[in-house]
Amino acid sequence: MDLMLLAPELTLVLTGLAVLLIGLFLPTGSKKILGYLASLGILIALFFTVSSLGTQATIFYDTVSIDALSQFFKIVFLVVALLFAISGIKYTEGNSHTEEFFTLGIFATIGMMFVASANDLMVLFVAFELASLATYALAGFEKKNPRSLEAAMKYFIIGSLSAALLLFGISYIYGATGTTSIPGVAANMEVLLSSPMGLVATVLLIAGFGFKIALVPFHMWAPDTYQGAPSVVSALLAAGSKKMGIVAAFKVFIVALIALQAEWQLAFAILAVITMTYGNIVALNQTSVKRMLAYSSLAQAGYISMAFVVLTPMALGGGILYALSHGFMKAGAFIATAAVVYMVLSENKDSADPDHIDNFRGLGKRMPVTALSMTVFVFALAGIPLTAGYMSKFVLFSSTIQAGFVWLAVIAILNSAISLYYYAKVVKYMYFLPTDSEKISEPLPYTIALVIAVIGVLVIGFWSEPFIYWSMEAAKVLIPGGI
Numbered sequence: 001m002d003l004m005l006l007a008p009e010l011t012l013v014l015t016g017l018a019v020l021l022i023g024l025f026l027p028t029g030s031k032k033i034l035g036y037l038a039s040l041g042i043l044i045a046l047f048f049t050v051s052s053l054g055t056q057a058t059i060f061y062d063t064v065s066i067d068a069l070s071q072f073f074k075i076v077f078l079v080v081a082l083l084f085a086i087s088g089i090k091y092t093e094g095n096s097h098t099e100e101f102f103t104l105g106i107f108a109t110i111g112m113m114f115v116a117s118a119n120d121l122m123v124l125f126v127a128f129e130l131a132s133l134a135t136y137a138l139a140g141f142e143k144k145n146p147r148s149l150e151a152a153m154k155y156f157i158i159g160s161l162s163a164a165l166l167l168f169g170i171s172y173i174y175g176a177t178g179t180t181s182i183p184g185v186a187a188n189m190e191v192l193l194s195s196p197m198g199l200v201a202t203v204l205l206i207a208g209f210g211f212k213i214a215l216v217p218f219h220m221w222a223p224d225t226y227q228g229a230p231s232v233v234s235a236l237l238a239a240g241s242k243k244m245g246i247v248a249a250f251k252v253f254i255v256a257l258i259a260l261q262a263e264w265q266l267a268f269a270i271l272a273v274i275t276m277t278y279g280n281i282v283a284l285n286q287t288s289v290k291r292m293l294a295y296s297s298l299a300q301a302g303y304i305s306m307a308f309v310v311l312t313p314m315a316l317g318g319g320i321l322y323a324l325s326h327g328f329m330k331a332g333a334f335i336a337t338a339a340v341v342y343m344v345l346s347e348n349k350d351s352a353d354p355d356h357i358d359n360f361r362g363l364g365k366r367m368p369v370t371a372l373s374m375t376v377f378v379f380a381l382a383g384i385p386l387t388a389g390y391m392s393k394f395v396l397f398s399s400t401i402q403a404g405f406v407w408l409a410v411i412a413i414l415n416s417a418i419s420l421y422y423y424a425k426v427v428k429y430m431y432f433l434p435t436d437s438e439k440i441s442e443p444l445p446y447t448i449a450l451v452i453a454v455i456g457v458l459v460i461g462f463w464s465e466p467f468i469y470w471s472m473e474a475a476k477v478l479i480p481g482g483i
Contacts, residue, residue, distance in 0.1 A: 063119055265308065310405055361430075363435075
């Protein structure tokens with residue numbers, strides 16, 4: 001076996017262990033270096049992943065696959081992890097638990113990467129839990145903040161329930177087919193097709209993945225968790241952990257359970273419509289920017305879920321491209337919010353709602369880089385042209401129309417129009433409402449992370465051809481012969 005195929009994951013394992021061990025011997029004032037070490041390790045892993053593009057292989061007795069799909073999502077996870085690590089340098093400043101913060105983030109990323117490479121249901125489940133356990137702890141990182149503890153508890157309880165449903169569904173599949181190999185299940189679908197076990201397994205898996213992706217009505221944990229968790233952690237959850245659920249669902253439903261397409265395709269159509277509509281409507285009246293971004297994230301999950309309904313190579317490619325675009329947009333938006341929270345707490349450490357939209361008043365004057373970055377992110381999320389969000393929606397929505405699902409595309413377009421209201425509201429507060437406060441110095445780590453995210457959003461928007469091609473290549477792994 002060529003261990004270089006696992007070079008990105010091994011690099012992150014070594015980085016995580018190094019950060020944890022070195023942090024044990026450093027005084028609190030010197031732990032800022034751990035953030036730089038974590039960022040360097042993630043950059044090296046990203047280099048190894050990019051340099052191995054085009055590789056196709058299976059290892060560990062065909063339980064782990066290296067292909068265009070896994071490499072695409074690994075890059076998504078590593079980009080989000082890099083933004084998390086860079087912005088975490090400022091967030092953890094003066095914190096005695098800095099090494100735990102970065103180690104948990106790194107090991108969550110390792111779990112996400114193994115989910116992307118999983119070619120076996122048990123490998124997928126174990127990798128899921130590795131990422132989930134780390135993010136449960138990260139959500140409750142602010143141990144003296146009741147909202148953070150509430151976020152972690154809700155996330156843990158609902159996450160445990162979703163894990164149980166997933167494992168229950170996998171057990172039915174194994175009982176019927178005698179294998180947990182994803183290609184093996186696809187090759188032995190006759191039993192599931194001729195037995196109620198297939199329908200039961202499908203329902204359990206839809207519910208399990210519905211919780212992971214935060215599809216309505218399985219979303220109840222997401223708004224409270226995203227609002228209560230530290231903003232930097234919310235970026236990792238919304239932009240990284242949710243994409244882990246999407247790539248896992250792609251593998252399970254489109255590869256393993258494609259013979260049961262009639263059973264789950266209608267369910268995803270209903271969930272997609274309800275999720276995008278509910279997320280956008282509820283986001284309209286939110287005064288907490290983090291909570292608004294959480295409901296916006298539900299709507300984005302609804303858009304991506306359209307790929308499960310349309311099931312053409314172009315639609316799947318659009319959904320995959322959307323995952324990358326959303327990684328930049330949503331992580332950037334939460335990091336911009338983290339910068340605002342830092343500003344508010346530096347002026348009033350007892351502020352009860354540092355992410356309240358009133359705190360964004362005059363942000364264009366006070367924190368111009370953060371305000372401009374936030375403007376780019378919210379307009380991209382709304383689908384304004386020449387951004388990553390526009391290109392992703394264009395590919396996904398146009399493929400939906402071409403496949404004959406005009407009604408679904410119309411609902412999605414109307415939802416995008418609705419979302420423009422609450423995104424524009426943030427811009428209005430930043431640039432058109434006055435403030436008496438003075439300009440402040442913007443923390444460099446937040447600024448660097450925001451600039452990287454902005455570049456990603458604009459590059460995909462202006463120079464979209466290679467990214468569309470790359471996402472189409474990843475889609476071919478799911479449906480090599482087309483549907």
